[in-house]
Every structure is written in structure tokens, then in C-alpha cells.
Amino acid sequence: MLLQDYLALITSEHRNKPKFMATVEAVLRPVCGVEDLLHELRLAFDLDTAIGQQLDAVGVRVGRSRYVRMPISTYFSWDTQGLGWAEGYWKGKYDPASGMTSLPDDLYRQLLYGKVAANAWDGTIPGAYAVWEVAFAGRGGILIIQENQDMSMIVGIAGIVPDEGFVQLLLQGYIPLKPEGVRIAWFALLPGGTPEPGPLLAWNCTSDALGGWNSGSWPRKLEPLTAANETGDGPLFALNLELECLQGWNRGKWPQNGGDYAA
Numbered sequence: 001m002l003l004q005d006y007l008a009l010i011t012s013e014h015r016n017k018p019k020f021m022a023t024v025e026a027v028l029r030p031v032c033g034v035e036d037l038l039h040e041l042r043l044a045f046d047l048d049t050a051i052g053q054q055l056d057a058v059g060v061r062v063g064r065s066r067y068v069r070m071p072i073s074t075y076f077s078w079d080t081q082g083l084g085w086a087e088g089y090w091k092g093k094y095d096p097a098s099g100m101t102s103l104p105d106d107l108y109r110q111l112l113y114g115k116v117a118a119n120a121w122d123g124t125i126p127g128a129y130a131v132w133e134v135a136f137a138g139r140g141g142i143l144i145i146q147e148n149q150d151m152s153m154i155v156g157i158a159g160i161v162p163d164e165g166f167v168q169l170l171l172q173g174y175i176p177l178k179p180e181g182v183r184i185a186w187f188a189l190l191p192g193g194t195p196e197p198g199p200l201l202a203w204n205c206t207s208d209a210l211g212g213w214n215s216g217s218w219p220r221k222l223e224p225l226t227a228a229n230e231t232g233d234g235p236l237f238a239l240n241l242e243l244e245c246l247q248g249w250n251r252g253k254w255p256q257n258g259g260d261y262a263a
Helices: 003-007 018-044 052-062 105-119 125-139 164-171 227-231
Strands: 069-070 098-102 142-147 152-158 183-188
Touching: 003 018, 052 105, 069 164, 105 125, 105 164, 125 142, 164 183
Parallel strands: 152 183
Antiparallel strands: 069 098, 142 152
């Protein structure tokens, strides 16, 4: 309540006494200030409205950091605008293909929405659709899930061309949208592959997410960032370390001729 709301509760017998009103106001003003602060704290640490460090604090409680692995896209590349001659950086032998990136508030908020919904997921396909709606309803994409009945599943994203950051959130398991032990393959339209986002190509099926010739587009399989992607083979050998790119006996690969590296 506002200070004036409390003062309005004083009866007419005392309302016209200046000293009494001043005393009551002096007592209530600090209490109202604390009440206002508590209300602001609730909004500051609410997932819908938190920003900056407050959103980071929410992420600690949800269980997801703002810092995620992303591919480094500033290296020289043929037929890529902005990465040609005198534009892109030359990738050296020991330069990593990925690095840690701090997500902006809007994308980090989507990640936290997805993590919260995934924490309550029941492992069913209808439940997976519900998680998608909670986390990514604002992106406009349509999720398609096919269960192959062999401990594997295929997931397609139609209606949008996902950017690299969004793709890596899905592929690297930051939003765990699959049952434990089940293999998953992601398919979507990639930038430059089609002029307009729309349905994916499918035989004998027409819907908002799937279409035939002249309406559906060929999707591409999305590949995650792994140690194998970066070194060409897999994790390197290291003693007393268990990381994605460094493993122990029978798991890590011995570096050869200084040509292997761990990012």
C-alpha cells in the first residue's frame, strides 16, 4: 500500500490534528519504503522481467549459466559475406573452432524458460511440444518429432531459419529435450539454403510444418560442436582431467607431431 492509503485510514477525529498526522507519517514512511523495496526485488528477480546480474542470479537457481560454447565465425571463408579476403581472420593450426560466449538477455531468458520447462518434462512427445511452446513461442517455429521406436528420434524445426546461437543451445543439450539414452537428430533450414522460411519437405503430407514439392524445403542435419569437430578425431589424452576435450586412459587420444590441440 502507498503511504497515503494508510493515512486515509485515520478516523476523522484525529485527521485534522497536524502533529498526530505528522507522527503517524514519520512512523509509516520507512515501513512503506521497505514494502516498496520488497516489491521491486520481486520484479528484479522475476524470470519475466529480470535483466543483467539479476537474470544471472535467476540462472544460478535454475541451473544454467549465461556462458555457452559457440562456434567462432570470424575466420576466413569462401563465399561468405564479410569473411572473404581482407575481412576474415586466417585460422591457424592451434586456433580453436569455438569459444565461450556470453548470451544477451533475450536469448538467455529463452534458455532459462526452456530449462525450467524441461525440468518438469514427463519425457513424452506431447510434453516435448509443450516445452517448446513455453520456451520458444515467440520465435514462430514449429516443432516436428518422429519417434523411430529404436531408441532414436528425429526432430525437425519448420517455419523459421534458426540462427547459430539458437542451434547450439539445442544441439549441445543446454535445453535437455530428449529422454536419457535416446539418440536424437535435429533438422532445420539453414541460412542461405532457402529464400523464405516455411514447411519442410515431406511425402504425402501437407500441414503448416510439412509440405510436398514446390512448397516444402529440404532441411539440413544440424551438427553439434564436439571435441571431434574441433580436432578431427576426439578428446586428447590427459592425466587427472575429465573434460569434453581431455580424457584419461582408453578414452583420450595421444597428440601426434604437435598437430593436435584441445580447445
